[in-house]
């Protein structure tokens with residue numbers, strides 16, 4: 001079955017732009033990215049769009065469809081009524097380069113700010129051993145395809161550009177949580193307490209656990225429940241743990 005759909009697509013660049021109307025053919029089984037490609041092929045050869053795998057695995061076709069952050073290649077046209085207008089706009093939290101392509105370098109900067117895994121002393125590579133439960137815990141976070149839909153939807157930066165400098169965003173707070181849970185990570189031996197650093201250096205306190213990030217994640221990672229809330233709990237436990245408090249007092253006196 002084929003029908004004609006009404007699309008509105010944002011066209012423009014760093015100087016501004018607007019929504020343009022298109023009538024375009026839709027066939028059974030197609031996804032929004034197919035329609036964007038058809039527009040390129042038939043009506044808008046210069047329409048800029050970023051994509052790669054068309055299989056929900058590269059994380060590059062992120063955009064907003066009817067205002068909701070989504071992967072265009074995983075959004076079936078069958079979820080819209082045939083007479084519904086489908087509006088496709090670039091990710092709102094990041095600066096536009098052109099049309100549906102945004103500059104997501106904010107995320108790469110934040111990634112670089114998270115200190116890497118610190119290997120345990122005296123354990124040769126290949127000899128690392130950990131419980132299966134610990135492997136499974138971090139495996140969930142490793143499913144991330146870096147689409148940055150969670151970063152785009154988080155209200156802390158979505159409407160507040162001024163928060164960007166202090167807030168790593170859900171994807172990178174999740175990375176800190178993953179490393180903090182890793183039983184072999186030896187960062188603490190070097191004086192880096194990851195949960196405390198998440199709070200003090202990466203803006204964990206800005207997160208008020210609304211779970212919007214988890215709702216848009218195409219990998220269905222429970223970012224808030226399994227990463228951010230446990231990380232907050234550990235940051236707070238540490239702050240109010242009397243032994244930790246005493247230890248920090250003693251260290252301060254010795255220093």
Ligand code: SF4
Nearest residue numbers: 154207209210211213
């Ligand atoms: S749970 Fe936290 S990180 Fe996720 S969208 Fe809400 S405020 Fe942002």
Ligand code: SF4
Nearest residue numbers: 144145147148150217
């Ligand atoms: S956590 Fe989910 S939404 Fe966020 S970047 Fe990774 S895959 Fe995308």
Ligand code: FES
Nearest residue numbers: 053054059061073
């Ligand atoms: S094109 Fe790779 S996730 Fe959509």
